[in-house]
Amino acid sequence: MxxxxxxxxxxxxxxxxxxxxxxxxxxxxxxxxxxxxxxxxxxxxxxxxxxxxxxIKPKGGTTSYGALIEPQRPIPDALMVTGDDGHEVPLASLKGRWLMISVNGGDCDEACATKLYFMRQVRATQGAERERVVTVWLRTDDASVPAKVKGAYADTRMLRADPVAVAAWLPATQTTKDTDHIYLVDPNGNLMMRFPANADPSKIKQDVTKLLKWSRIG
CATH class of the missing domain: 1.20.5 (Single alpha-helices involved in coiled-coils or other helix-helix interfaces)
Known part of the structure; x- marks a missing residue:
């Protein structure tokens, strides 16, 4: 078996x-x-x-005051800026915080000074969040900045940039120029918003406050 x-x-x-x-x-x-x-x-x-x-519709479906830029426009790698120290660096080197940008010649007329004032005040009203915002003035010529302007806006980055390169990046409207607007760039370096010419600073503040509240980047 x-x-x-x-x-x-x-x-x-x-x-x-x-x-x-x-x-x-x-x-x-x-x-x-x-x-x-x-x-x-x-x-x-x-x-x-x-x-x-x-x-930006966290409340009752209200829309933003600024015009959203779609599609987004990243800061061009070739867009170089020069500070008072004479060193040329990419504007993209400022990525990491929210940038409020104004464009004007160095002599800074009344409209220019008004935009710088609005940007400074909007930033100041953000309280503890204001350190997340940097105000930037792109100067499109070699004109000297008036001493009173430089003193009043010491916290604003005053950087010389090529006007053609700036105009190619910052969109205006059919009836305006880039010098008429304040622009907002997110911490990732994307141009995302354009505020109207002769803007209402209280409404700019509302948009910026919402963005800082609802976005943790920057």
Whole structure:
């Protein structure tokens, strides 16, 4: 009589019952739902931030005062600026904080001074959040800045830049020039908003306040 060793013996596996198959399917289904829920939980803050960041409708569907720039325009790598120290650097080197940008010649007429004043005041009214904002004046010529302007806006970065390169990056309207507007650039270096000519500073403040509140970048 021949016998089979334990190694060679084949033990037949019982077929799964319908109940076991159903339980297995339920377990797989629960696993998929669990993964989906985890993905939604992780992705929700990003989606909410994106929505409020670009659409800015956190209250009652109100829209932004500034015109959203779509598609966004990153700071061109070739856009160089020069400070009073004579060193030329890429404007993109200022990425990391919110930039409020004004464009004018160095002599800074009344309209120029008004924009600089509005930017300074909007930044100041952000309280503890103001350090997230940098005011920038792109000077499009070699004219000397009046001493009273330089003294009044010591916290504003006054940088010389090529006017052609600046105009190519900053969009105006059919009836305005880049020198008529205040622009807002996000901490990632994307131009995202243009405020109207002769803007209302209180409404600029509302937009900036919302952006700082609803976006944690910068």
């Amino acid at each position: 021949s016998t089979q060793s334990p190694r060679s013996a084949q033990v037949a596996q019982p077929a799964a019952s319908p109940a076991q198959k159903d339980a297995h399917k339920d377990a797989k289904r629960r696993g998929r739902w669990t993964l989906l829920i985890i993905a939604l939980i992780c992705g929700a803050p990003i989606a909410i931030s994106y929505f409020t960041y670009y659409v």
